[in-house]
Amino acid sequence: MSVRDLAHFESWFSDLGAEVGNMNSEREILRVHTSTGTHVVYADKTGKQRWPKELLAIVSDYNAGRTPSLEPMKRTRGEQ
16 A cells, blocks of 8 residues: 655645654655554565555545544643
8 A cells, every 4th residue: 555645645644643754764755653653664676665554544544535533642642
């Protein structure tokens, strides 16, 4: 599974409360921090993307034009 427009997905996901982080390697195409943890999307040499299972339902919603309900980040809830 992949998204059609990664930059738009990052912006959309950020607007929902996820924190898009800096990538740590050349194979990483997306690093996000959500209420369920840090999730990293990788691409192999051919460009095939590997999405963590925690993000697959969100990608499915994005591709279908739906908006999922996400838990707020601890930081935005005021927790440490």
